[in-house]
Amino acid sequence: MRAVVISEPGDPGVLVWQELPDPRPARGEVVIDVVASAVNRADVLQRRGHYPPPPGASELPGLECSGVIVEVGENVEGFRTGDQVCALLAGGGYAERVAVPWQQVMPVPAGVSLIEAAALPEVACTVWSNVFMAARLRKGETLLVHGGASGIGTLAVQLAKAYGSHVLVTAGTAEKVRRCLDLGADEAVNYREEDFAERFAGRADVILDIIGAKYLPRNLDALAIGGRLVVIGLQGGAMGELDLGRLLARRATIIATGLRARSVDEKGVICRGVVDNVWPLVGAGAIRPVVHAAVPLAEAADAHRMLEAGEHIGKILLVR
Structure with a gap:
C-alpha cells in the first residue's frame, strides 16, 4: 500500500508519500x-513532534477514515468483508489500508456518501x-461551543440543537x-470583536472548550450555576x-x-453510543457533515497548510 509518512518533525513538507507493507x-x-x-x-501536532501516537498504535497520522472492509481477523463481531464502514482510529488513516479493532468500526450512516462519512467518526x-x-x-x-466553525464545532452545534439545547x-x-x-x-460571537464572557455571562450550562488556559477565567464567567466546563484542547496554552x-x-x-489514548473497550462504548444516538439523526437529515474541501491523500501537505491557515469551515478530507 501507499501511505503518508512523517519523515521527521517539521512543517507540512515532511509529509512523504511512500510505499509500505500492507x-x-x-x-x-x-x-x-x-x-x-x-x-x-492532532495530526498537525503529531507532524510537529508534539503528539506521539499511544503505545502500539500506528506511527502514521490519521484518526478517522471511511472505506470497505477487505479482511476480517479472528473474534470480530458484526462485520464482514465488503461492508462499507467508517472508523475511529488511534493512527494510520493517511494510508490506502488500515487495520483497526472492530469495536471502533461503525456502519456508514444513512444519507451520506462513503466519502462524506470520513468527516464524522472523530x-x-x-x-x-x-x-x-x-x-x-x-x-x-x-451549550457554549468554542470554535463553532471547526469540524468539532459544526457537529456540536447540530447535535445539541437536535437534542433540544440552546446553542451559543x-x-x-x-x-x-x-x-x-x-x-x-x-x-x-466573533471573538475578535466581542468578549464572549460578557455576552454569555452566567448562561452556559456546558462549555466545550478547545482553547484551554487562555479562556479559563472567562469560561468561569460564562458558566451558569452548576455548569460543566469540558476542556478538550490546548490551543491557548496549558x-x-x-x-x-x-x-x-x-x-x-x-x-x-x-x-x-483510551482503551479499545472505552472507544467501543463511545462508538456504539454514536451509532445508537447520532447516526439516526444523520439519517433523518438533522445532522450533516460539513466538508470544506477534499484533497488527494498524496497531497496531505496541502491539506495541512489549509488547516493551519485557519480559514476552513468544517472538515478537510483526504480522498483516494
Missing part, C-alpha cells in the same frame, strides 16, 4: 481499504463522549459566525490560573478529557 488484521481487527480520511488538529465520537456522556447536556440546557458559539470571522447560525446556533472561590460559587465542574 497491514494484516490481528485478532479482533478488520482491515479497511480506505476511500477517505480527514485532517485533524468529531461525532468527540462530541458525544464529552458533551453528552461526560458533561450530561440535557434538553433545555445551554464563538468564531473568528463574520462568515464563520454566519455559517454557525445557519447550522442552528442561537447566538454567535498553564492557567484558576480562582477556586469562583469555581465554588458557581458549584461548577471542570472536566479534562482525551479520546486517542
